[in-house]
Amino acid sequence: MTILITGGLGYIGSHISKIANEKVVIIDNQSNSQLNYKKKLPNAEVFIEDLKYKNVCKIFKNYNIDTVIHLAGLKSVNDSIISPLEYYSNNIISSVELLQAMIKFKINKLIFSSSATVYGNKNKSPLKEDFLTQSINPYGHTKIIIEDIIQNCCASYSNFSAISLRYFNPIGAHSDGSLGDRPKGRPLNLMPLIVDSVFGKKLTVFGNDYPTADGTCLRDYIHVMDLAEAHLICLKNLNNIKYDTFNVGLGMGISVLELIKTFENANKVKVNFEFGERRLGDAAISYADTSKFKNRFNWSPKYNYKSMCRDSWSQNKNN
Ligand SMILES: NC(=O)c1ccc[n+]([C@@H]2O[C@H](COP(=O)([O-])OP(=O)(O)OC[C@H]3O[C@@H](n4cnc5c(N)ncnc54)[C@H](O)[C@@H]3O)[C@@H](O)[C@H]2O)c1
Structure with missing residues (x-):
């Protein structure tokens, strides 16, 4: 099995790439990564490109991709309030283009990085997946919209199936010290x-x-190694799911x-x-x-x- 990881040079994606048993192909424009991937992820096939239809199609043509783990996106709540259009454009348009390429090449399995932010600030904890979502900033809104778009694809394309994982604050790092949360610029988490x-x-x-x-x-927080493992568990189980959302936290x-x-x-x-x-x-x-x-x-x-x-x-x- 070969998986495509979008945003695979970022904090979470690099940890998934490192522990995946499958062959890994990564597309990442390094807009928020300074990982020396040749050294740190020597087994991954890496494309330093924007997540755009034509770039993804090129990968799908050349690799026998079975499943996509979609993490590419901008993730700062504050920046999304300052530059909402950048967030809507980068996060949503790239997701649509990815999905269009997946449908064209009949790649039918997707795991999407959603976020606890989709619960807004009015729901009472513990937060459950069937609670109403609420948009309180453009970043969170992009996650709600992308979840909806993915759900629509699952409803419309008979073989298409997906899981949205709602992460609760990943922290920690691989114990060998080779990877970590190394954003470009000032960290915000x-x-x-x-x-x-x-x-x-x-x-x-x-x-x-x-x-x-x-x-x-x-x-609520989760160790990034646990979060990475949660993706591998979803990979194994996607065959039995049409569309579902799951919280991943402690x-x-x-x-x-x-x-x-x-x-x-x-x-x-x-x-x-x-x-x-x-x-x-x-x-x-x-x-x-x-x-x-x-x-x-x-x-x-x-x-x-x-x-x-x-x-x-x-x-x-x-x-
Ligand atoms: N870290 C968190 O606290 C957290 C919590 C909830 C959800 N998430 C989501 O998980 C995903 C991964 O988060 P992370 O912490 O690893 O972030 P990250 O910024 O470290 O990784 C995201 C990667 O995507 C790449 N990228 C962004 N836009 C791209 C584009 N248009 N084309 C190609 N590559 C692009 C960046 O270069 C970066 O390497 C994001 O979608 C984020 O919203 C993160």
């Missing part, structure tokens, strides 16, 4: 900011007066302060942080109900918060 703060860049914790035990927001929340403390204890370092104002649109509490994935595939994440913090640090401390 909490864990890379915690790591940076150890080196002196002060972290701002947004809000300490939320209705949680310590006043900081509660979120299924228990941890507050920002608790995560900082866990990081400090796991790595014996000091996180340099201060409190700032609440951010507009942040829900106080957001964590997944993960029972659907667990019951369907008999699988649960293996890594706990301590190991997520340990691996995030060990990957970064020498870089």
Whole structure:
């Protein structure tokens, strides 16, 4: 079996590529990756190109692709508010062009990277897959729209089947230290900011007066190795699914302060942080109900918060 991974040089895609048992072909324009893929992913066939119809068709013509794992996309909530058209254009148009190429070449299996952001900020945790989705920023809106487009394809094309995985905050890194969350430019997710703060860049914790035990927001995280494995499980099971969505998280929340403390204890370092104002649109509490994935595939994440913090640090401390 050969799989195409769009965005396969990014944080999550590189981890999937590394542990996949299948032959891997990657298309990635490196707009947010600085991975030395020749060294780090020597077995993958890599195309440094935009996710466009003609580029994908060229790959489908030359490789016997069975399934596509679609991760390519821009992922910053803040940037999507500043430049919504860039997000709608990059994320949605490339997804449509990918799907058009898949239909043309009769490649009928897709796994899509969706996000917990599709639940918006009004649903009460634990968040379940059948809750109503709500768009609260352009990034999240692109995920809702792409999920809908994929679902439409599954309804209209008899052999087409897909899974949308709704990720809850992947953190951590492969234990050999070769891969990690290495975006171009300034990182925006909490864990890379915690790591940076150890080196002196002060972290701002947004809000300490939320209705949680310590006043900081509660979120759900998953080790990127568990997340990568969840994709491989979906690959094995796509034959029995027409279309479905699954949460992938640990299924228990941890507050920002608790995560900082866990990081400090796991790595014996000091996180340099201060409190700032609440951010507009942040829900106080957001964590997944993960029972659907667990019951369907008999699988649960293996890594706990301590190991997520340990691996995030060990990957970064020498870089
Ligand atoms: N990391 C998270 O916290 C998180 C959470 C939920 C969902 N997701 C989704 O998972 C996917 C992967 O996330 P990630 O953290 O690995 O991000 P990432 O930015 O590290 O990886 C995405 C990759 O896609 C590439 N890319 C972007 N637009 C492209 C285009 N038009 N053509 C070709 N390549 C393109 C980038 O160069 C990058 O290497 C994204 O779709 C993201 O929205 C991520």
